[in-house]
Amino acid sequence: MTQERLLKEIDTLDIQLMDLILEHWHRFSNFSTWQFWVNIAFFLIPLVITLVFVDKKKIFQIAFYGYTFHVMFVYIDVFLSRFNYWDHPYLMIPYIPVSIPVDGSLVPVTFMLAYQIAxxxxxxxxxxxxxTAIIVAGMAWIWQQFxxxxxxxxxxxxxxxxxxxxxxILAYWFTNFFKWLNQNHQAFK
Known part of the structure; x- marks a missing residue:
């Protein structure tokens, strides 16, 4: 099979997959389902908690840690979803292949606040x-039950x-590395 033919086959299957994802969302995960509103709650509540409780004096450091955690978590989610190790069957937005409430809010905010406490x-x-990882595993167990x-x-x-x-831990190391770079930026001029 040529590269062009293979890419055309991938595109065809990708369109079929997206059609199935949209059909699933419309039938089982739309605005009228409790799962949709649980997703909305688990997206918004952690963000509100962050706005209220984040240390405003260290907001950039804490947010950098949270953002770094979030990015790595999304990559892991995409990989594990793609290779069928886990699935979030009820998506908040069906066009995005990850669980926005979990990857973008609940888990990163939980670890971000733990980082702040530390x-x-x-x-x-x-x-x-x-x-914190034990607590998040407990949250995952609850999500499994539902x-x-x-x-x-x-x-x-x-x-x-x-x-x-x-x-x-990787997010912590990255954050510390960038803090070090910031403190030692004169050495690089």
């Missing part, structure tokens, strides 16, 4: 993150815990 109270970041998260192919809550923990 840095503001001189607590051990790794310990606070470990506890079939808002489905795990496949051997993926389980321990894997989710380890992924969350790893992403949180």
């Amino acid at each position: 840095i503001n109270n001189q607590k051990n970041f790794y310990f606070v993150t470990f506890i 079939e808002l998260l489905i795990l496949y192919n051997g993926m389980n809550l321990l894997h989710l815990f380890l992924l969350d923990l790893s992403i949180a």
Whole structure:
């Protein structure tokens, strides 16, 4: 099969997949379903909590950490969804292939606030993150019970815990690296 033919086949299947996703959303995840409104709540409530409780003096550092966590989490979600390790069957926006409430709000905000607690109270970041990853795994278990998260192919809550923990630590290291660059920017001139 030529590259052109293969790309045409991929495009055809992608259109069919999008049609199926839209049909599923219209039938099972639209504005009239409780799942849609749970998604809206889990998107908006963490953002409001952030606006109220984020340390305004350290907002850029904390937001950088949260954004870094969010970006890595989205990439992991896309990968694991694409390879059928998990699924969020009820999407807030069917055109976006990830769970916006989970990837863009609930989990990043939870870890962002944990990061804030650690840095503001001189607590051990790794310990606070470990506890937070347990809490987030508990939230994932609740989402499983309501079939808002489905795990496949051997993926389980321990894997989710380890992924969350790893992403949180990587986001911490990236944040510290950029803080170091900012503090030492004169050395690079």
